[in-house]
Amino acid sequence: xxxxxxxxxxxxxxxxxxxxxxxxxxxxxxYRRPRFLRGSGSGPGTADAPRRPDVRPVRSxxxxxxxxxxxxxxxxxxxxxxxxxxxxAACGQLCIRRCEFGAEEDxxxxxxxxxxxxxGHYWALFDGHGGPAAAILAANTLHSCLRRQLEAVVEGxxxxxxxxxxxxxxxxxxxxxxxEEKGIRAEDLVIGAxxxxxxxxxxxxxxxxxxxxxxxxxTALVAVSLQGKLYVANAGDSRAILVRxxxxxxxxxxxxxxxxxxxxxxxxxxxxxxxxxxxxRLEFPRRLKGDDLGQKVLFRDYHMRGWxxxxxEKSDLKYPLIHGQGRQxxxxxxxxxxxxxxxxxLRVLDTNIQLKPFLLSVPQVTVLDVDQLELQExxxxxMATDGxxxxxxxxxxxxxxRSFLPGNREDPHRYCSFWGPACAxxxxxxxxxx
Amino acid sequence: xxxxxxxxxxxxxxxxxxxxxxxxxxxxxxYRRPRFLRGSGSGPGTADAPRRPDVRPVRSxxxxxxxxxxxxxxxxxxxxxxxxxxxxAACGQLCIRRCEFGAEEDxxxxxxxxxxxxxGHYWALFDGHGGPAAAILAANTLHSCLRRQLEAVVEGxxxxxxxxxxxxxxxxxxxxxxxEEKGIRAEDLVIGAxxxxxxxxxxxxxxxxxxxxxxxxxTALVAVSLQGKLYVANAGDSRAILVRxxxxxxxxxxxxxxxxxxxxxxxxxxxxxxxxxxxxRLEFPRRLKGDDLGQKVLFRDYHMRGWxxxxxEKSDLKYPLIHGQGRQxxxxxxxxxxxxxxxxxLRVLDTNIQLKPFLLSVPQVTVLDVDQLELQExxxxxMATDGxxxxxxxxxxxxxxRSFLPGNREDPHRYCSFWGPACAxxxxxxxxxx
Numbered sequence: 001x002x003x004x005x006x007x008x009x010x011x012x013x014x015x016x017x018x019x020x021x022x023x024x025x026x027x028x029x030x031y032r033r034p035r036f037l038r039g040s041g042s043g044p045g046t047a048d049a050p051r052r053p054d055v056r057p058v059r060s061x062x063x064x065x066x067x068x069x070x071x072x073x074x075x076x077x078x079x080x081x082x083x084x085x086x087x088x089a090a091c092g093q094l095c096i097r098r099c100e101f102g103a104e105e106d107x108x109x110x111x112x113x114x115x116x117x118x119x120g121h122y123w124a125l126f127d128g129h130g131g132p133a134a135a136i137l138a139a140n141t142l143h144s145c146l147r148r149q150l151e152a153v154v155e156g157x158x159x160x161x162x163x164x165x166x167x168x169x170x171x172x173x174x175x176x177x178x179x180e181e182k183g184i185r186a187e188d189l190v191i192g193a194x195x196x197x198x199x200x201x202x203x204x205x206x207x208x209x210x211x212x213x214x215x216x217x218x219t220a221l222v223a224v225s226l227q228g229k230l231y232v233a234n235a236g237d238s239r240a241i242l243v244r245x246x247x248x249x250x251x252x253x254x255x256x257x258x259x260x261x262x263x264x265x266x267x268x269x270x271x272x273x274x275x276x277x278x279x280x281r282l283e284f285p286r287r288l289k290g291d292d293l294g295q296k297v298l299f300r301d302y303h304m305r306g307w308x309x310x311x312x313e314k315s316d317l318k319y320p321l322i323h324g325q326g327r328q329x330x331x332x333x334x335x336x337x338x339x340x341x342x343x344x345x346l347r348v349l350d351t352n353i354q355l356k357p358f359l360l361s362v363p364q365v366t367v368l369d370v371d372q373l374e375l376q377e378x379x380x381x382x383m384a385t386d387g388x389x390x391x392x393x394x395x396x397x398x399x400x401x402r403s404f405l406p407g408n409r410e411d412p413h414r415y416c417s418f419w420g421p422a423c424a425x426x427x428x429x430x431x432x433x434x
Numbered sequence: 435x436x437x438x439x440x441x442x443x444x445x446x447x448x449x450x451x452x453x454x455x456x457x458x459x460x461x462x463x464x465y466r467r468p469r470f471l472r473g474s475g476s477g478p479g480t481a482d483a484p485r486r487p488d489v490r491p492v493r494s495x496x497x498x499x500x501x502x503x504x505x506x507x508x509x510x511x512x513x514x515x516x517x518x519x520x521x522x523a524a525c526g527q528l529c530i531r532r533c534e535f536g537a538e539e540d541x542x543x544x545x546x547x548x549x550x551x552x553x554g555h556y557w558a559l560f561d562g563h564g565g566p567a568a569a570i571l572a573a574n575t576l577h578s579c580l581r582r583q584l585e586a587v588v589e590g591x592x593x594x595x596x597x598x599x600x601x602x603x604x605x606x607x608x609x610x611x612x613x614e615e616k617g618i619r620a621e622d623l624v625i626g627a628x629x630x631x632x633x634x635x636x637x638x639x640x641x642x643x644x645x646x647x648x649x650x651x652x653t654a655l656v657a658v659s660l661q662g663k664l665y666v667a668n669a670g671d672s673r674a675i676l677v678r679x680x681x682x683x684x685x686x687x688x689x690x691x692x693x694x695x696x697x698x699x700x701x702x703x704x705x706x707x708x709x710x711x712x713x714x715r716l717e718f719p720r721r722l723k724g725d726d727l728g729q730k731v732l733f734r735d736y737h738m739r740g741w742x743x744x745x746x747e748k749s750d751l752k753y754p755l756i757h758g759q760g761r762q763x764x765x766x767x768x769x770x771x772x773x774x775x776x777x778x779x780l781r782v783l784d785t786n787i788q789l790k791p792f793l794l795s796v797p798q799v800t801v802l803d804v805d806q807l808e809l810q811e812x813x814x815x816x817m818a819t820d821g822x823x824x825x826x827x828x829x830x831x832x833x834x835x836r837s838f839l840p841g842n843r844e845d846p847h848r849y850c851s852f853w854g855p856a857c858a859x860x861x862x863x864x865x866x867x868x
Binding site for chain 2 (some may be wrong): 003004005094149152153156162164165166167169171172174175178179181182185187188189190191192193195196199223251268286288292295296297298300303304307308309325326360362365393398431
């Protein structure tokens with residue numbers, strides 16, 4: 001992606017200035033639930049209860065079907081918002097083939113013996129909005145993008161230190177020293193691969209949705225175990241935490257219009273045309289009105305973490321770029337998240353103002369050194385979309401985990417079943433890792 | 435500052451495309467040392483030693499001259515780099531007058547009685563480069579800018595909660611609730627005032643240097659005690675730490691081309707014309723050369739925290755926007771800091787490429803709740819420029835403080851005198867605050 005591309009794509013005069021009507025060229029993305037839910041009914045939380053419209057069924061994998069690392073999964077449909085569950089999930093094994101370069105620089109795939117594979121595991125949650133299509137595409141696609149990105153750098157990942165040149169030919173004798181001085185480690189290549197995979201997946205979703213005439217977006221929370229480390233990549237407002245006996249450790253942070261206020265305001269400062277004269281980039285405690293004109297009111301701009309006062313002018317009465325607090329905070333009055341996949345066609349209602357330039361598909365990646373942690377039997381990673389975290393704090397979730405797991409050690413489904421009527425989640429028993 | 439202003443100022447076609455020869459219209463900024471060093475000789479560290487060219491004299495305030503909060507100060511001239519000490523310092527009392535609004539919205543300054551003053555203290559270090567002029571101007575000016583900015587919002591600072599309207603007239607009955615929901619507190623107004631003061635001071639320095647035909651820039655590290663809190667504002671690579679008996683707490687973080695890589699690379703992505711085709715915004719472990727062409731080498735771009743590999747093209751052989759590691763890291767091959775004041779005329783040697791668009795004058799502000807800390811006799815804040823931190827770690831400085839202070843309780847100059855031949859610094863005995 002180049003600055004020129006950004007300008008052509010999003011600024012007036014570019015090739016896509018007006019919202020294009022959907023032109024279905026391929027069939028719509030078929031709706032589905034995660035594959036590992038096949039054969040499952042409602043989960044144990046409500047299975048024996050009589051079906052009542054006010055009790056939402058919990059679904060989890062069928063008994064006898066084990067997920068990697070004995071992971072558990074449970075989901076409910078948010079019946080108030082949509083008929084279908086817009087959330088999606090995926091998990092599986094990542095088999096990364098090693099790409100070897102011969103003396104002639106020709107590439108060759110070696111697939112004959114297991115030693116040439118690097119194996120990891122992958123869990124992902126996608127919280128869809130504006131329809132389920134983007135989340136379904138992400139669940140179908142992101143792991144393949146990640147595998148491709150990892151295969152492209154795997155030679156560097158398995159070396160003691162990533163080499164300056166992927167071919168292994170050192171051009172400058174002090175190349176290893178340069179790499180050392182920059183502190184570049186194998187895990188930085190995995191972080192880079194996750195960052196690139198999210199972007200690649202976002203591009204795939206953009207193309208697929210355009211081709212099928214569908215719309216929508218989703219957040220993405222991904223955990224990958226690889227070479228003794230757990231990588232958590234997050235783009236959106238889902239969250240992962242590690243629950244241990246005496247510790248609750250956040251493994252991700254949320255990206256919303258509030259947490260990314262300065263980045264978003266700065267983009268509107270740099271490209272004011274993105275607001276089309278309809279919004280103000282400034283933040284005020286509430287939306288201003290005519291009576292505020294000429295008054296000195298609290299405000300902040302992109303470069304400010306603190307607050308100051310400014311004399312209200314007419315342009316300050318416009319709708320704010322970021323408006324509302326907490327769960328109600330919206331970007332351009334439309335979207336509650338600031339990172340994720342999809343939303344390529346999303347526009348502010350009844351306008352030509354695009355959301356996509358303000359959204360990032362690149363995740364923040366946290367690395368947990370699993371080999372260094374002395375994990376115990378009941379240490380788990382909990383991943384959940386905002387539906388869970390809106391009603392339970394990290395500490396409350398940790399208390400639930402700690403109160404349930406020790407008494408149910410014999411139940412192979414204990415990572416699915418202790419959960420009551422809450423949102424989709426994945427609990428990963430880190431200590432059962434092979 | 436608007437985006438239009440930025441474009442006119444820095445992008446081709448603006449009014450200042452070419453380096454203008456200095457046009458002295460006012461007299462040059464006179465060189466001086468901090469006022470509180472008047473009457474001082476060399477400090478106790480070298481006072482009794484015979485003067486040798488390889489021993490650099492330490493200067494500290496004259497005995498009998500007390501700084502606010504019994505603060506100590508010591509400085510040496512970096513004889514290897516410049517004849518004059520380019521660092522400057524300032525300290526003093528901040529008297530903030532309260533601006534009251536009458537019924538007719540007319541302003542009136544009330545200065546008759548001490549209750550109408552809010553009093554604080556101010557300590558500042560400025561590390562100059564390219565000449566001492568910017569640091570001198572900052573030492574002369576920044577406290578006045580801060581006082582003005584604080585006076586503009588003091589009515590909000592002394593209220594239980596900053597009001598939505600500075601006049602105190604609430605237009606919407608739920609205004610206090612909106613302010614509450616945003617979590618806006620008095621300290622946010624001080625942070626905002628510090629941010630604005632740094633920017634205002636930067637503009638003053640720009641005008642003054644242009645008028646006097648001088649050049650240069652400086653970092654700025656400021657500590658302000660106000661209403662039971664200590665605010666530390668930092669723009670540059672100086673550092674403040676709090677040393678306590680069992681704790682060393684960083685009060686600032688450094689802003690260098692390395693720590694601000696992503697922000698700087700992103701600006702070059704948005705405005706590639708700022709590099710004039712002479713630099714590449716991409717980061718590589720070392721500068722690339724012809725032999726690297728066509729090879730896959732480690733790199734990262736503005737959106738990446740991880741690393742990946744890319745196939746080297748001809749444009750990648752350009753000089754990197756950020757080059758070198760650690761102390762050697764330079765922005766556009768020129769500057770070792772990415773935030774500070776001044777440098778309005780600074781250009782890459784023999785080119786028209788400006789540094790200023792990549793520099794921020796806005797500081798990062800940390801707040802220490804002094805009233806909540808149960809400070810002990812030997813708890814001190816140490817502020818120093820990079821000259822100190824390049825040779826001593828936080829822990830080493832803490833050990834020096836802890837080993838010296840307890841044995842010298844009777845010496846009123848102990849905060850100046852325990853320091854050997856190191857860089858300028860200020861130690862603040864927080865517990866002697868009135």
